[in-house]
Amino acid sequence: GAVVSQHPSWVICKSGTSVKIECRSLDFQATTMFWYRQFPKQSLMLMATSNEGSKATYEQGVEKDKFLINHASLTLSTLTVTSAHPEDSSFYICSALLTSGYNEQFFGPGTRLTVL
């Protein structure tokens, strides 16, 4: 149980275009999902917390107008990288919060974004 999927697993786009990444909790409902970015050989950096039915909470230094997050249902959150540039190339990972007494995060497989 507690499976989280991401789509696509990798994407290549041209500079200036927008890219949407989906995160789904497959076998549980998640009112809270998280989006992380990970650069090579580095740790996960939390970008934002996505709450179903409300606005996302962004971490300091993360541009909310560039990284649009929508959490329209209890099983789906989307991250849209708008006007992508080469410096946005990274590994984007989502997680979904399973609340059952203690709260645990389950992570998706990640999406590799390459901006040319």
Added chain:
Amino acid sequence: QQQVKQSPQSLIVQKGGISIINCAYENTAFDYFPWYQQFPGKGPALLIAIRPDVSEKKEGRFTISFNKSAKQFSLHIMDSQPGDSATYFCAASTGTSYDKVIFGPGTSLSVIP
């Protein structure tokens, strides 16, 4: 105070040996300490986690030791295998009243035959 420190940055262990990764934290409000295993190009997967009410938790070859007074915890991998070669992240959060998970910088483990 939100930082989680982790060492070593990289570790090479022979097959069958014990791999030990250490972490330390400052925030005494943390009450949930998970370890994640990440293979290249994949998302992190929860390996094992501990709450501060116990000093040790063992699951198969993986053991977490927790020292609340020292604010330190460690992961021991017994009988290390080449398939254990991955990056390991310790983390901490306030699991009861949910807060962000704070990740350590990671340890790259290589188990050589």
